């Protein structure tokens with residue numbers, strides 16, 4: 001099949017060195033996936049804002065050569081009705097090293113499995129990095145939102161999220177149940193005739209590489225603690241394993257020592273390694289958010305925690321993220337396609353813009369990244385905001401998705 005996307009003439013590839021540092025040319029080719037639903041609204045605004053920030057910061061010396069690649073509904077139109085995630089899209093994300101994507105729809109119950117999850121698994125993007133911080137002036141449901149300043153490291157390739165499951169009533173699930181009952185002695189499946197079954201794989205390697213990245217991040221960014229969030233009291237070998245392997249790694253690779261007899265630990269530089277059970281964590285982040293800093297957790301917990309923490313600082317309209325392997329980085333918003341608002345130029349583009357801000361920082365284009373943060377802070381300060389903030393912000397001027405991007409550009 002001939003390649004469906006156009007490689008820009010003017011740009012060149014970002015490359016990776018043996019130590020995983022990047023060589024970023026002045027005109028890097030950055031692949032982007034527009035995304036389904038509100039992707040058509042937020043992705044073009046993100047590109048405009050990024051182009052303006054780069055132009056203002058480097059006076060034309062640097063410029064991104066955007067390259068559209070396809071996934072989701074748009075891929076079914078560009079390729080054929082059954083092609084949701086073309087091989088060449090996956091290959092481009094791998095080859096061009098740094099990319100950004102809009103949200104992709106996953107139907108509930110039947111239909112295709114998540115393309116987002118598939119991308120993370122196929123490219124082994126094992127870290128889902130989601131920083132959560134407060135922007136002054138953003139309306140929040142908590143009294144002191146500025147106390148929430150956490151960086152989530154969510155394991156991105158394993159867990160019940162990996163999608164190993166069988167439908168109720170299927171011949172496959174019957175086989176699995178029979179195996180569990182007859183060969184594994186499982187007697188606790190409450191309704192064996194009508195159960196669907198899912199499997200939760202959690203490995204030592206998968207847990208260790210995630211916790212390693214979280215601890216290294218805490219060290220590099222002078223953070224105060226790393227908290228392992230798990231449900232290890234109930235799921236002893238999977239979530240409990242994650243906690244155990246996390247502590248062991250901290251001790252073995254980072255020289256952590258027991259704190260007051262354990263189980264909490266302390267690194268030689270004072271960073272505390274601790275753990276908390278997931279349900280308790282979800283109430284403590286509301287009551288005492290300042291006790292948490294870097295958070296390392298499994299895939300499903302991380303999904304829930306991301307949206308919950310985002311709400312504390314104003315909602316998923318400004319919650320950015322990155323999916324990372326050792327070499328490849330694919331940036332994306334925390335939120336989904338918000339289908340009811342699709343194509344209405346209505347939603348907040350802040351989340352994908354801040355994901356692009358993370359991308360620029362990752363590329364070492366710090367000045368442009370800083371300019372994005374500054375202009376967003378100023379637009380919010382001027383109470384020029386999209387519906388999600390305006391409905392909670394007395395005296396705000398509600399603007400469209402594209403007008404919010406424009407308001408940022410005017411403040412650069």
Ligand SMILES: NC(=O)C1=CN([C@@H]2O[C@H](COP(=O)(O)OP(=O)(O)OC[C@H]3O[C@@H](n4cnc5c(N)ncnc54)[C@H](OP(=O)(O)O)[C@@H]3O)[C@@H](O)[C@H]2O)C=CC1
Pocket residue numbers: 038042102103104105106107116315316317332333334335336337338339347348349350351388
């Ligand atoms: N990485 C990805 O691509 C992701 C994809 N998805 C997929 O997206 C689809 C829809 O999922 P759903 O559960 O509705 O979750 P969404 O995150 O798409 O939307 C939930 C709610 O969040 C608010 N919201 C979402 N985006 C924005 C934005 N840009 N600005 C302001 N508010 C926003 C809206 O709240 P309100 O109604 O209050 O205005 C919206 O109704 C599903 O198919 C899901 O699988 C979900 C998450 C991530």
Ligand SMILES: O=C(O)CCC(=O)C(=O)O
Pocket residue numbers: 104105106114115116117303306334336
């Ligand atoms: O893949 C999806 O559709 C949902 C993913 C999601 O909610 C997330 O990664 O935060």
Ligand SMILES: [Mg+2]
Pocket residue numbers: 303304306307334
């Ligand atoms: Mg989610």
